[in-house]
Amino acid sequence: MNKDFQNISSELLEIYSKKLKVKSCPHCKSKRFIKHSRYKYTQRFKCLDCGRTFLPSTGTSLHYLHKKEVFIEYSKIIREQGLLSLKKMRELCNISHLTAFDWRHKILLSIPESNRKLKGxxxxxxxxxxxxxxxxxxxxxxxxxxxxxxxxxxxxxxxxxxxxxxxxxxxxxxxxxxxxxxxxxxxxxxxxxxxxxxxxxxxxxxxxxxxxxxxxxxxxxxxxxxxxxxxxxxxxxxxxxxxxxxxxxxxTKYLQLYAGYYSYAKNQVFDAISEKFLNHRHVWFTYTRLEDIYYIFTKLATKVLFAHENKRFWKSTRNMVIPERSMILKIDEDLYKYISGISRIY
Ligand SMILES: [Zn+2]
Structure with a gap:
């Protein structure tokens, strides 16, 4: 067996080979892309329009994760037991507090949305x-x-x-x-x-x-x-x-994410490593720009004073513009689009 496949769980391989569906370039949305050598255990692609390369997981909750196997376990715990405290997750998965916090938000940003109308x-x-x-x-x-x-x-x-x-x-x-x-x-x-x-x-x-x-x-x-x-x-x-x-x-910065969890998990199995959750390629962008989105929200939709709290910084999305439609909100109108809409920011 190829050495790249050693110590890789069959679950992770299944995610890359079956669950993640590559339909367009995650950077520019072009459908013109080709296979472009391999990256460890998965296929790498190259976009013919923007020229950038990407993996099946680019932009998803798995993007840039070093401990993907542990993330799978983390997701399973949420599936079986719901959202446990960060302290508990830290202990169960042997990860840092910050990692437990970050992963939870990436998972919450992956909640699928339905266009079906409410009836009855x-x-x-x-x-x-x-x-x-x-x-x-x-x-x-x-x-x-x-x-x-x-x-x-x-x-x-x-x-x-x-x-x-x-x-x-x-x-x-x-x-x-x-x-x-x-x-x-x-x-x-x-x-x-x-x-x-x-x-x-x-x-x-x-x-x-x-x-x-x-x-x-x-x-x-x-x-x-x-x-x-x-x-x-x-x-x-x-x-x-x-x-x-x-x-x-x-x-309040995260309230919509948790309401999304409550709504989804009440009637459905909350499985962050299912196809439905994994194929969201806006997760990385939204996750890295959440503080900026929150900043705009406090400016436009509230009278709360904003104070910068963290200096965390992600080069990969720093120069990407938060789409226009999230910039035009006024106080009365669109808080909804701000926080609930961040999962649809693309
Ligand atoms: Zn592209």
Missing amino acids: DIFCDDIWFVYSQKGRKLIPGARRRPLPEPFKHREFTVRMISMNNHSRNLMKIVKVGDLYFKDFFEAFANSIDRNACIYNISKNDQLKKFAKEKAVKHIIPSIEEAKNNYKLFQTRSEIKNFINKILKGVS
């Missing part, structure tokens, strides 16, 4: 979280100290809208501050089937307006119904519990 009875709730800068050093009030007064103001509440029917959950961080009709529209106009019926759990007038505009049936559950039907509020209590208790709070 849709329970819609408006869920808020206090703006969190957990883990961000240099910022007064971050992490476990009581929040300074301005942070208690509703201008500093992060608004998440949840839409779920019996088989699927959609959760989007829409903005910081009050919700308007157009926020619902931006976030959900394309996700609701025409024959759906929206249950307006939080009795939000703007949602009512949205339903009217979409010509979708709309019901505000009566007080009796709400009292007797705890399921109406189940999503709210579950996601709040997940974010605030189990994860002990999540920085």
Whole structure:
């Protein structure tokens, strides 16, 4: 056997030979590429348009990973046991705290999105979280100290809208501050089937307006119904519990990623080494530019002061421009595109 194949698990070989599908150049999206020698245990390709070379894993959650075998184990633990604490993952996989943190985010950035519309009875709730800068050093009030007064103001509440029917959950961080009709529209106009019926759990007038505009049936559950039907509020209590208790709070920078995890894992097997997760080639870019995207977000969509916290730097994406569409957001409009949309940044 070729020496490059020694000590390589069959799982890793399977990922490279079967699960990763190379359909275009990850740098420029051209479909004109050729095989270009081999790299260790896998095929290398060369793009005929931009001239750059790439591997099947370029841009994915596996990009630049030294310990891919351990990453596979890490992914399996999440699949079997859910998101465990970083401390636990560090111990189980014998990796550093930072690696456990980074891998988790790369995995969360790989969550597949579905274009299927929500059908039937849709329970819609408006869920808020206090703006969190957990883990961000240099910022007064971050992490476990009581929040300074301005942070208690509703201008500093992060608004998440949840839409779920019996088989699927959609959760989007829409903005910081009050919700308007157009926020619902931006976030959900394309996700609701025409024959759906929206249950307006939080009795939000703007949602009512949205339903009217979409010509979708709309019901505000009566007080009796709400009292007797705890399921109406189940999503709210579950996601709040997940974010605030189990994860002990999540920085707003990452909130959409964790909401994505909750939504996906609730109804489906969360398998980060499955084909569906692995074939996302925006992961590396988004992961390395997350701080920049967050910076723009705080500037445009919040009144939170931004403080640079880390000096981590990745040469490979530093000169790539964050696409225009994420730059044009205004305060009221598109927080949703900011954080939820980062997984669709390409
Ligand atoms: Zn190319």
